Amino acid sequence: MSNMTTSLYNIRLLDELAEKKTIIHNIHPLIKVLTTVLYLIIIVSFNKYELSELLPLIFYPIIVIALADLPLMILLKRMLIAFPLLIGIGLFNPLFDRSTMVELPWMQLSGGWVSFLSILLKGVLTILAALVLIATTGITRIAAVLGMLRVPRIFILQLLLTYRYISVLVEEVGRTVRAYALRSRREKGISFSDWGPLIGHLLLRTIERAQRVYHSMCCRGFTGAYHTGSVSRVRTGDVFYFAGWGIYFMVVRFINIPATLGSLITGVVR
Amino acid sequence: MSHHIVLVNNLKYMYPDGWQALNGVNFEILHGESVGIVGANGAGKSTLLMHLVGVLFPNEGEIRVGEVPVIKKTLPLIRQSVGMVFQDPDDQLFMTTVYDDVAFGPRNYKLPEEEVEKRVRSALETVGIIHLINRPPYKLSGGEKRAAAIATVLAMQPDILVMDEPSTALDPKSRRRLIALLRRFTHTKIIASHDLDMVLELCERTIILQKGKVIIDGPTGKILADEVLMEKCGLEMPLGLQGCPVCGAKKLYKR
Numbered sequence: 300m301s302n303m304t305t306s307l308y309n310i311r312l313l314d315e316l317a318e319k320k321t322i323i324h325n326i327h328p329l330i331k332v333l334t335t336v337l338y339l340i341i342i343v344s345f346n347k348y349e350l351s352e353l354l355p356l357i358f359y360p361i362i363v364i365a366l367a368d369l370p371l372m373i374l375l376k377r378m379l380i381a382f383p384l385l386i387g388i389g390l391f392n393p394l395f396d397r398s399t400m401v402e403l404p405w406m407q408l409s410g411g412w413v414s415f416l417s418i419l420l421k422g423v424l425t426i427l428a429a430l431v432l433i434a435t436t437g438i439t440r441i442a443a444v445l446g447m448l449r450v451p452r453i454f455i456l457q458l459l460l461t462y463r464y465i466s467v468l469v470e471e472v473g474r475t476v477r478a479y480a481l482r483s484r485r486e487k488g489i490s491f492s493d494w495g496p497l498i499g500h501l502l503l504r505t506i507e508r509a510q511r512v513y514h515s516m517c518c519r520g521f522t523g524a525y526h527t528g529s530v531s532r533v534r535t536g537d538v539f540y541f542a543g544w545g546i547y548f549m550v551v552r553f554i555n556i557p558a559t560l561g562s563l564i565t566g567v568v569r
Numbered sequence: 570m571s572h573h574i575v576l577v578n579n580l581k582y583m584y585p586d587g588w589q590a591l592n593g594v595n596f597e598i599l600h601g602e603s604v605g606i607v608g609a610n611g612a613g614k615s616t617l618l619m620h621l622v623g624v625l626f627p628n629e630g631e632i633r634v635g636e637v638p639v640i641k642k643t644l645p646l647i648r649q650s651v652g653m654v655f656q657d658p659d660d661q662l663f664m665t666t667v668y669d670d671v672a673f674g675p676r677n678y679k680l681p682e683e684e685v686e687k688r689v690r691s692a693l694e695t696v697g698i699i700h701l702i703n704r705p706p707y708k709l710s711g712g713e714k715r716a717a718a719i720a721t722v723l724a725m726q727p728d729i730l731v732m733d734e735p736s737t738a739l740d741p742k743s744r745r746r747l748i749a750l751l752r753r754f755t756h757t758k759i760i761a762s763h764d765l766d767m768v769l770e771l772c773e774r775t776i777i778l779q780k781g782k783v784i785i786d787g788p789t790g791k792i793l794a795d796e797v798l799m800e801k802c803g804l805e806m807p808l809g810l811q812g813c814p815v816c817g818a819k820k821l822y823k824r
């Protein structure tokens with residue numbers, strides 16, 4: 300039961316983090332969205348064998364997390380959910396692609412392993428970037444920005460309502476499980492024979508609840524457009540933020556920094 | 570809509586599962602009137618109120634607000650003048666902060682942000698939770714949620730206020746504050762409640778529902794003091810009209 304309550308807390312955690320006031324939070328949402336989009340494009344543009352080239356991109360989420368004062372462990376935990384998927388996608392690469400690609404002093408890495416690791420790293424970085432964006436901007440402001448960028452209204456609405464509906468669903472699950480736990484004699488878990496009715500009940504409840512929420516939105520003049528208040532203007536500082544990261548990403552994209560550094564150092568040593 | 574008359578004419582409603590919740594309800598509420606809707610659990614109060622804001626539509630009969638019938642096409646107009654506080658405040662709070670939640674309605678009407686902020690603050694001050702302005706609504710206590718839900722409707726500045734059990738879950742002081750606040754609200758009020766003492770204080774007129782029908786419609790003081798009638802409807806006289814249990818004195822106050 301306590302598990303349930305903590306996960307209830309967690310589902311809204313990103314929303315709460317988004318209300319903080321740090322340098323990163325104060326940056327214009329448009330700028331943060333654009334920076335994230337650029338970051339994602341850059342990540343995706345690397346081919347599957349470019350592993351070392353990807354490494355410097357780790358700095359973006361790390362620096363932003365540090366500046367925005369986000370709890371790293373919690374973000375990492377959320378990312379774990381996607382891990383099985385990533386592993387599943389990359390799993391067979393090491394089996395099929397056995398030609399040696401990288402010679403390290405202590406081991407040899409086949410092309411398969413390199414591409415597997417790069418899929419993993421790309422996955423981690425993209426998810427982390429998305430989490431960081433939500434945790435520093437908030438879903439409603441992201442939606443406002445998407446509106447400014449002329450993304451069709453229906454998509455934005457879909458995004459927002461899905462996001463909201465998840466928390467509605469989790470809350471209903473929490474209540475139902477609590478009610479069940481209080482009346483069943485089992486120590487923990489839900490008896491197999493009770494799953495059916497419980498899930499059916501849950502589905503009906505969440506649909507009803509979602510409908511009531513929707514009605515109350517309509518009663519307050521909701522017509523399909525989601526107004527999130529005025530968004531402030533982009534300031535010079537914001538532009539510099541974007542330009543700074545933009546330049547960094549470009550440098551990373553076109554210059555293999557780890558390799559260059561490596562050869563520089565070996566050059567000096569020689 | 571200069572005169573906010575609410576007219577309910579032979580209203581019948583059956584839930585999709587075949588349950589006849591309203592069975593021919595008739596009444597007319599004039600501008601500025603304040604009406605209590607009472608009745609036992611399951612009498613159909615919430616169902617009736619949901620028809621007034623067009624959340625449900627009648628199977629038979631009609632509802633008019635001012636000159637305007639409540640139908641799909643007129644909903645924007647209706648919802649601008651009728652504000653509804655739902656029975657469960659959780660249904661009414663869905664944004665990330667109390668501020669955003671209260672601002673949701675005014676923003677939908679494209680008010681400038683300064684005006685929105687002014688309304689939010691004054692609504693929150695009226696219900697006495699201005700100190701919670703930046704809290705997430707799902708972390709409030711039951712009573713605080715109730716207050717926030719009421720604020721969301723007040724910020725819309727409706728001409729007709731419809732409330733479903735507004736005083737449940739409020740502590741005595743907040744209940745007092747709510748009563749005082751509703752007394753100041755001079756427009757039409759329609760309040761469904763089990764808090765008969767509040768009805769007695771706020772509403773000059775009472776409608777009793779039973780099994781989806783209006784049993785009686787008349788002056789509150791007379792109806793709520795009628796012990797036989799109240800008993801018949803599964804209700805009890807308000808405490809304020811019962812004899813004092815300690816000293817045995819008759820009727821604490823009278824309207």
Ligand SMILES: Nc1ncnc2c1ncn2[C@@H]1O[C@H](COP(=O)(O)OP(=O)(O)OP(=O)(O)O)[C@@H](O)[C@H]1O
Pocket residue numbers: 584585586588589590608609610611612613614615616617656
């Ligand atoms: N979604 C629904 N589907 C089917 N029947 C419903 C539904 N909601 C309510 N009812 C039924 O309609 C009747 C009237 O319900 P309503 O919620 O209007 O009662 P109420 O007077 O508000 O009661 P309470 O004082 O408990 O809030 C009840 O008998 C209830 O069982």
Ligand SMILES: [Mg+2]
Pocket residue numbers: 614615616656733
């Ligand atoms: Mg009810």
